[in-house]
Amino acid sequence: MSRLVVVSNRVALPGESRAGGLAVALQAALDETGGLWFGWSGKIDPSHSGKLHEQHDGNIRYVTIDLSRRDHADYYNGFANRSLWPLLHFRVDLVDYSRETWAAYRRVNALFAEKLAPLLRDDDMVWIHDYHLIPLAALLREHGVRCKLGFFLHVPMPSSDLLAALPQHSRLFEGLSAYDLVGFQTSRDLERFQDYVRLFGRGDVISPGVLETAGGRRLHAGAFPISIDTAHIAQQAGEAVENSSVRRLKDSLSGRALAIGVDRLDYSKGLPERFRAFARYLQRHPQQLGKLTYLQIAPVSRGDVAEYRALREELEQLAGHINGGHAEPDWTPMRYVNRNYAHPTLTGFYRLARVGLVTPLRDGMNLVAKEFVAAQDPEDPGVLVLSTFAGAARELDSALLVNPYDLDGVADAIATAMRMHRDERRERWQAMMGTLRTHDITAWRRDYLAALASA
Numbered sequence: 039m040s041r042l043v044v045v046s047n048r049v050a051l052p053g054e055s056r057a058g059g060l061a062v063a064l065q066a067a068l069d070e071t072g073g074l075w076f077g078w079s080g081k082i083d084p085s086h087s088g089k090l091h092e093q094h095d096g097n098i099r100y101v102t103i104d105l106s107r108r109d110h111a112d113y114y115n116g117f118a119n120r121s122l123w124p125l126l127h128f129r130v131d132l133v134d135y136s137r138e139t140w141a142a143y144r145r146v147n148a149l150f151a152e153k154l155a156p157l158l159r160d161d162d163m164v165w166i167h168d169y170h171l172i173p174l175a176a177l178l179r180e181h182g183v184r185c186k187l188g189f190f191l192h193v194p195m196p197s198s199d200l201l202a203a204l205p206q207h208s209r210l211f212e213g214l215s216a217y218d219l220v221g222f223q224t225s226r227d228l229e230r231f232q233d234y235v236r237l238f239g240r241g242d243v244i245s246p247g248v249l250e251t252a253g254g255r256r257l258h259a260g261a262f263p264i265s266i267d268t269a270h271i272a273q274q275a276g277e278a279v280e281n282s283s284v285r286r287l288k289d290s291l292s293g294r295a296l297a298i299g300v301d302r303l304d305y306s307k308g309l310p311e312r313f314r315a316f317a318r319y320l321q322r323h324p325q326q327l328g329k330l331t332y333l334q335i336a337p338v339s340r341g342d343v344a345e346y347r348a349l350r351e352e353l354e355q356l357a358g359h360i361n362g363g364h365a366e367p368d369w370t371p372m373r374y375v376n377r378n379y380a381h382p383t384l385t386g387f388y389r390l391a392r393v394g395l396v397t398p399l400r401d402g403m404n405l406v407a408k409e410f411v412a413a414q415d416p417e418d419p420g421v422l423v424l425s426t427f428a429g430a431a432r433e434l435d436s437a438l439l440v441n442p443y444d445l446d447g448v449a450d451a452i453a454t455a456m457r458m459h460r461d462e463r464r465e466r467w468q469a470m471m472g473t474l475r476t477h478d479i480t481a482w483r484r485d486y487l488a489a490l491a492s493a
C-alpha cells in the first residue's frame with residue numbers, strides 16, 4: 039500500500055488544540071492510515087535557518103518548518119490571508135494585493151518544494167491542502183517528483199468573474215493543472231471551477247470532472263465533502279456530562295435553554311450579522327424573553343491581520359450593546375467568549391444546546407455544523423440553524439436553513455427552534471445523522487484517495 043503524505047500550511051502537532059477544521063479533519067484522517075504530515079510548524083524563526091523539525095506520534099511522522107518573520111507577514115498574513123482568503127470567500131472588497139506578498143507566496147511554496155521533495159518516494163500518494171499551497175505540485179515536479187499529487191480546496195471556489203479580479207490569477211490557477219486530481223467541497227464549487235477553466239483558463243471541460251488544460255494536460259476534478267469522525271464525536275458528547283466545564287455551564291443556565299455558536303473569529307463566519315439577528319429575535323419574540331441564553335465561542339484567529347482586529351472590536355461593542363439593552367438582573371442574554379476549547383468540552387457544550395447557530399456568509403464546509411448534529415442526544419436533540427452559504431447545507435438539508443443576511447429570518451428560525459416539538463426535532467436530526475454516519479471522515483479520505491489512485 040502506498041504511503042500517505044499530507045501537506046498543509048497548518049499542522050496539528052501532537053498535544054496541540056487549536057480551532058480550525060482543516061487540522062481537525064486531517065488529524066482524524068491520518069490517525070487511521072498513518073503516514074507523513076508536512077507543513078508549517080506554527081512558529082517564526084528569526085534566524086531563517088530553514089531547519090526541519092521532526093517528531094513521531096503513533097504511526098504519524100510530522101515534519102515541519104518554521105517561517106521567517108517576513109514570510110509569516112507576507113505569505114501567511116499577506117497573500118494567503120489578505121488576498122486569497124477574502125477573494126475565495128467572495129469578498130473582493132477586502133482583497134489586498136501586492137507584488138511583494140505574491141512573491142513571498144511563491145517563495146514559501148518553493149521552500150516547501152525544496153524541503154519536501156527529498157522526503158518523497160515514487161509510490162507515495164501526496165495530498166496537498168488548501169489555498170496556501172496551490173503552486174506546490176508544479177514546483178515539486180520541477181524537483182523530479184513523480185508520484186501522484188492531489189489537491190483539495192477547503193474553502194469555496196467563487197465565480198470566475200470574481201477570480202479574474204486577482205492580478206496574476208492565470209499564473210496562480212494554472213498551477214492546478216500540475217495535479218492529478220483537484221478536489222472541492224461541493225459540486226457548486228466544482229462547477230464554478232469548470233467555468234473558470236473554460237472562460238479564463240483557455241481549457242476545456244471534456245466531461246463533468248474531466249478537464250483539458252491550456253497545456254493539453256488532462257486533469258481530474260471532483261466534489262468530496264469533508265466530514266467528521268461521527269461515531270467518535272457522538273460517543274465523546276455522550277460522555278461529556280462528566281466534564282466539569284460542561285457541568286458548570288449546565289448549572290449556570292438555571293434551567294434556561296442554550297443557543298450555541300462556535301467559530302473562529304473570522305469575517306466569513308457572519309458573526310456581526312448573527313449578533314444582530316439575535317438582538318432581532320429578542321425584539322420580535324418578546325414572549326421568549328428570558329428563556330434562552332446565547333453562548334458564542336469565538337477564539338481569536340489571524341489576530342495580526344487588520345480586518346480581524348476590526349471585527350473583534352465590532353463584536354465586543356455589539357455584545358455589550360445587546361446585553362446592555364436586554365439583560366435583567368438575573369439574566370444575561372448573550373455570553374461572548376474568545377477562548378479556544380478542546381473537543382471533549384465542545385462536544386458536551388453542543389449537546390447541552392437547544393439551538394446550534396451556524397450562519398456564515400460563506401464557508402467551504404463548516405465542520406461545527408456537523409459536530410453539533412453528531413453530538414446531540416438522540417432522544418432529545420437540539421435544532422441546527424444553518425446558513426445556506428455553508429458547504430454543509432448541501433448535506434444537512436433537514437436543518438432550519440437560513441439566509442444570514444436576512445436578520446428577521448434568522449431571528450424567526452431561532453424562535454421556531456425554541457418551539458419545535460420533540461418529534462419534529464428527532465425526525466430532522468435522524469435524517470442528518472443518517473447522512474453523517476455514512477459520509478464521515480473515513481469515507482471522505484477513502485473516496486478522495488481512491489479517486490486519486492485512479493486519476
Ligand SMILES: O=P(O)(O)OC[C@H]1O[C@H](O[C@H]2O[C@H](CO)[C@@H](O)[C@H](O)[C@H]2O)[C@H](O)[C@@H](O)[C@@H]1O
Nearest residue numbers: 048058059060168192193264401402403404405
Ligand atoms: O490555519 P488558520 O489560518 O488558523 O485557519 C484555520 C483553517 O481555516 C480554514 O478552514 C477550512 O477548512 C474546513 C475543513 O475543510 C472547512 O470546514 C471550513 O469551511 C474552511 O474554512 C482554512 O481553509 C484552513 O486552511 C485553515 O487551516
Ligand SMILES: O=c1ccn([C@@H]2O[C@H](COP(=O)(O)OP(=O)(O)O)[C@@H](O)[C@H]2O)c(=O)[nH]1
Nearest residue numbers: 056057058059060062302378379404405406
Ligand atoms: O474553541 C474551539 C473552536 C473551534 N474548534 C474546532 O475548529 C474546527 C472549526 O472548523 P470549521 O470547519 O467549522 O471552520 P474553520 O475554522 O476551519 O473555518 C471545528 O472542528 C471545531 O470543533 C475547536 O476545536 N475549539
